[in-house]
Amino acid sequence: MFKNARLYRLEQPVRIDGQELETQLDGRRFRPCGPLETATMGWSAPLGEDGGALVHPLEGCLLICARKQERLLPTAAVKEALEERIGEIEAGESREVGRTERRRLREQIVDEMLPRAFTRSRRTRAYIDTESGWMVIDAASEKQAEEVVSLLRETLGSLPALLPAPAEHPAEVLSRWLLEDSAPADFVAGDACELRDAEEKSGVVRISGGDLSSDEVLAHLRAGKRAVKLALTWDERFSFTLADDLSLKRLRMAEELLDTLDDEIEDPAVRFETEFALFALQLRNLLARLEDVFGLAEARAGI
Template identity: 40%
Template structure:
């Protein structure tokens, strides 16, 4: 259980969620597969999959949950082919053109006929609530997936007073200063990947990989006014990640030695390994997130918004 992305939300007031009440609330919105006419379904499933039965996994006060999204796959090309065939049949039989409005109605009817036979695909999105840190952390690469989970959780518990985590200083300005002027904040070091973007609306974008970011070439781009909008960093040789200007963490990777601390999967059962991984991850992030905020000038408060 190791997150690969972090979208972090701060509770605007002390988190009141607890294991008992949240488990009960999740049960009301447990996942059910798509019916014959459902385009998609959202709901909560057991985070441990087949190794668990509860919709909530709790460890050291942290509450892990998992949203499953299932949708029916109905390719537009298939619908168009069926629609074209139907339109041609009507035109030939009745000797008249089929107007746009009627075609739209036919399209909807065709989709309803095809839906029961359409394949389904599903995705899982994990998140955990840390009442002690007053945070909600979602493992989602896109804002849309994170918003979907947050919306479902808000619907599930009735009220979810969270806002995206924000720093006092613009992360892009901080990252630009780190690369251009140095030094890196304590505990952080540069890796060899970054994105540089012109501040003009239609400005250029430079993506660097396996590139010495302290080189004269990079410095020249920064002197010309480009900003660092994505930056790969290492934190205390415990984890690496790609920090983005929206204070989003992507491509999060924990040190192999750290991952081995939870024990070899051959030595422990899957549920115990999952639990140990989750505990270790939460512990690391509880230290990493405050240090990241400090490196970015501290967390934005109501007074600094």
């Protein structure tokens, strides 16, 4: 299940169905790195099976998965091999190796080492909610999410997806919740947050397992720091850490919701689809609340 949620708002209604998307993604199906390639990226089956369906339509959502494979070629290993090669040339030919030749030698060494380098793969699940107009990516970093968005743009030819545009900066809203104990009733602050000084990037305070209503925390906020990350529970359905870019990390669905699933489902694929359908429906409700709380609906109307 998704542990993160990087959000992208689709400017236009999604008019693609699962079968059409399957056909287009199949044109960029993942393939392993070639001998001289440092990385490849393409579409893979969300359930992990080789050759399986690339799109799973569930509850108005289109579940997909991007896979990236990289060859692991440590910079230190290349540097060491390069220095040995340069040493041999300088000793054998009694001359110095210039910058242009050094660059050419480095490229030659990389070409020699790449075919023997180990590879590492990373899968990133995402889905398009055709009803709410959100694209959700299970990525821990903005860079990882942007790679998926870029791949989908290249695959489809275009993708009018934008980062959330709140009416008020989320850090101001989260800080006010802590300072004034004014969070909506369905959002309950946890025991972790990150406070950051807007003018001093080094002025960061991280609190974990603490009382966020303590005098110490409030003093930091009154001194000008802002809550850029805050652990929250929403409506006893999800727990997560909300960041000031409106990304969600450490996302977990409540055990009470998971307990509603049929324990007798033995097929892993069926169980995954059942869990995902429940997750996507509940997250759709959470995103609707975030739209209200942070003015995302108003920002969208102004596009």
